[in-house]
Amino acid sequence: MSESYTFLSRVPHFEPAAGDVPAPPLPGRSAAPSGERHASGRGRHRSSPHSGASPRTAATQPGTLPLPSPDVQRFTEQAFRLVLEVLDRRRNVRQLRPLVTPSLVDVVRTLALSESPARRLGVATLVRVHLRAVEPCAFEAFGTYGRGPRIFVIAARVEQQSDTGWTVTSLVIG
Numbered sequence: 500m501s502e503s504y505t506f507l508s509r510v511p512h513f514e515p516a517a518g519d520v521p522a523p524p525l526p527g528r529s530a531a532p533s534g535e536r537h538a539s540g541r542g543r544h545r546s547s548p549h550s551g552a553s554p555r556t557a558a559t560q561p562g563t564l565p566l567p568s569p570d571v572q573r574f575t576e577q578a579f580r581l582v583l584e585v586l587d588r589r590r591n592v593r594q595l596r597p598l599v600t601p602s603l604v605d606v607v608r609t610l611a612l613s614e615s616p617a618r619r620l621g622v623a624t625l626v627r628v629h630l631r632a633v634e635p636c637a638f639e640a641f642g643t644y645g646r647g648p649r650i651f652v653i654a655a656r657v658e659q660q661s662d663t664g665w666t667v668t669s670l671v672i673g
Contacts, residue, residue: 564632574598574665575640575657576628582653582670583623583644586611599667610672620647630657640667 578598584590585607592608599607628642636659643650656669 565635567630567632567638571638571657571659571665572628572630575630575638575655575667576625578655578657578667579628579640579642579644579653580625582607582672583625586615586672587618587623589622597663598665599670603667603670606670617646617649617651620649622646623651625653626650 581590581595581598585592585595588611592604592611595604595607624645626643626645628640630638630640633639633656638657639654640657641652641654643652645651652673654671655667657665658668660666
């Protein structure tokens with residue numbers, strides 16, 4: 500004795516098909532017929548209020564923020580290496596005190612004491628570090644490090660303090 504049940508049904512159509520509704524024209528542009536082709540031979544893209552370009556503010560204009568100096572680059576690479584050595588338990592966490600804020604020393608200590616499956620892959624080796632200015636005396640640092648065959652990421656915010664010099668104020672390890 501078998502009965503047939505249907506538990507699934509087709510999904511109802513809630514939106515009109517893409518060709519049924521014309522896209523609104525961009526401000527300052529005239530609406531072109533949908534069949535118009537550009538010189539490249541491709542069809543015209545649908546209009547949208549967003550042009551696809553990122554907005555430019557004074558902080559993101561090229562040339563308004565300083566390029567990283569060699570000393571902040573060296574400091575960041577050294578700080579990243581020390582953090583990775585502490586995480587590998589090859590270095591004492593107290594050696595981070597001059598480089599990072601006190602709250603980050605505690606975070607790195609906690610991470611070093613926890614058992615991480617990634618640690619079994621091998622020793623962490625810093626591969627690359629990039630810096631990007633976000634303020635005149637603050638940089639976003641991001642880089643990669645390898646463990647065995649895998650690549651991981653590390654990121655931080657590096658700020659210049661008036662009394663101590665460069666300091667890592669936030670840290671993300673992935």
